[in-house]
Amino acid sequence: MHTDLSHYKEILIKGVWRENPVAYQVLGICSALAVTVKMSTALVMSIALTLVAAFSGLIISSLRNWIPSNIRIIVELTVIASLVIITDQILKAFLYDISKQLSIFVGLIITNCIILGRAEAFAMANNPADSFVDGIANGLGYSMILVAVAFLRELLGSGQFFGFSVIPQFLYDMGFQDMGIMVLAPGAFFIIGLLVWLKNSLPGVSHEKK
């Protein structure tokens, strides 16, 4: 039992931190740029992607011994696309406003390299439980970066946190201004770049020395 737990812990740490999909594998950047203007959209996107990653890992891994290898990518995409469509339908039914703001980006989870990458590299070769944990881990790794970027962009770009103004008025009176560039795509590029740099320059995580 103990070995089991430490085994899952190992998968989690690898997905969330050591091989973080955004910061290390540099996957899923497109949506990371698009949905990180506000915390609320980033958070919903993160949850949606984590769920899709986890369940597609689980389903694909359960089917891995039956999937014919010459059509495996198509089958993987069928599973992923179905899960994404169902997620999108649920969002439209219960979180309509946020689903409108996310617009096509929920649908674009289908083409998010993180999901297909994990399905192909991990779920096809490991058991369902491990694949589920791996999906969660990679989803969390993606979420971590997404939420961090969204936090900085919303704070610096609109002076807000989850839609509430947090920069005190006297700072504006003293001449403080929101950074317009943070609301635009280049702001996300800068922040993601800085975060990747920060992560990879922390002691013990540099991949070049390995």
Next chain:
Amino acid sequence: MSDKKRSFKKSRIYVILFALVTALVFSVLITSAATMLKGRQLENMALDKKTNLLEAAGLVPEDKKPLPEDIKQIYDAHIREVHVDPRGRIVETPAGNSLQLYLIHTGQKVEGYIVPISTRGLWGKIHGYLAFEEDGETVAGFSVYSHSETPGLGGEIESNWFQDNFKGKKILNASNQLVSVGIAKGKVENLPEKLQDHYVDGISGATLTGRYLSEGLEETLTKYESVSVIFRQKKGSQTHLETILDE
């Protein structure tokens, strides 16, 4: 036996069967999810349309989302949906050539009207509302509730800064001719002064969305011109809800 099984798993029949079963299972899953959630989704869409209508009319703030009950209550109190014939008169039963129109009223006093916009965009239809004040020429507000323009470019048509620009624009020029409201290429302040009242700031990177929307607005306003004419004629005099668009 196991050899036979292995060879079956490599056969084409197996591949085809697997593909068919997968397709069947997942399409059933998607269909049932979509069917079960459809009621709620339609409700959300109807509410969203009402919210946008009220936003165009300036009856709810754009930045703060009121509760669904408030939306329904404000809508019932201030909006009346009517159909008019091509001459701008209210008809009881919508016919093929009648136009949909929303009257904004407080009690019995009509305060303006809202024209539904449905026009071509770059990737799909753009649906929205254009509200007018009771003088029949001043735009009171504009909102979009459904579009498929590129997020960040044409998708900016649903942002507040773009929609706010419509407020106070005139659809008539100095000689009282219909000129509609257009989306400028770039900033309005760079246009000649006599045109500034009829244009809103454009969206950079979305020239085509702007052009299609301008065309759509002009087309729609031409169709609704008869209604606007009635409002202009009755300006200031008689704006009673029950009689404004009667003979």
